[in-house]
Amino acid sequence: MTTDTLTAGEQAPGRGRNQRLSADDWAQAALDLIAEQGVGAVAVEPLARRLGVTKGSFYWHFPSRDALLQAALERWELFEQQDVFGSLEDVPDPRQRLRALFLLAAHEVTPHIIYSELLKALDHPMVRPVIDRISRRRLDYLVKAFQQAGLEGVAAQHRARLAYAAYVGFLQLTMHLQQPRQQREEFESYVEHMITTLIPG
Numbered sequence: 575m576t577t578d579t580l581t582a583g584e585q586a587p588g589r590g591r592n593q594r595l596s597a598d599d600w601a602q603a604a605l606d607l608i609a610e611q612g613v614g615a616v617a618v619e620p621l622a623r624r625l626g627v628t629k630g631s632f633y634w635h636f637p638s639r640d641a642l643l644q645a646a647l648e649r650w651e652l653f654e655q656q657d658v659f660g661s662l663e664d665v666p667d668p669r670q671r672l673r674a675l676f677l678l679a680a681h682e683v684t685p686h687i688i689y690s691e692l693l694k695a696l697d698h699p700m701v702r703p704v705i706d707r708i709s710r711r712r713l714d715y716l717v718k719a720f721q722q723a724g725l726e727g728v729a730a731q732h733r734a735r736l737a738y739a740a741y742v743g744f745l746q747l748t749m750h751l752q753q754p755r756q757q758r759e760e761f762e763s764y765v766e767h768m769i770t771t772l773i774p775g
Contacts, residue, residue, distance in 0.1 A: 604642055654711075658678060
């Protein structure tokens with residue numbers, strides 16, 4: 575068995591776990607911490623404890639905490655580009671593509687929690703540019719999708735803003751304002767209502 579295929583609990587001969595952790599491991603751990611406790615919680619020592627390594631492993635990959643945060647934000651942004659929008663490229667019908675997007679957005683929980691936490695940290699100089707890019711990219715994608723689905727010009731722009739506002743507003747209700755959590759059947763009914771309301775017939 576090579577070191578590349580070792581499971582998390584195994585040790586490679588002659589190598590400590592510090593050397594086996596990659597920069598991506600640290601970036602993902604930082605994202606997990608952001609989802610749980612927010613941007614301000616990202617720090618070297620608690621992450622090292624979480625990963626079961628010394629701080630030396632961190633400095634093998636990153637010169638500073640800010641460099642780690644930047645890598646984590648880039649990882650999250652890349653996930654959105656590849657795993658969210660990239661997964662929809664093969665759906666030819668624009669209405670079905672929008673439906674698939676809304677269903678994906680409704681059921682992918684962790685990325686939304688991270689996004690919600692980042693919204694609370696817009697005063698951070700590294701967070702704001704990422705949120706601005708993500709928001710612009712999402713709105714541009716929605717405008718194009720609604721145009722392909724039959725809406726023209728301003729109507730497509732308005733519908734895109736309405737769809738994005740519904741998404742952000744729902745996150746605010748459930749995560750920031752701590753409204754009662756919907757039962758699964760009620761939530762699925764809400765998602766279908768949103769899809770029927772927003773996607774042109």
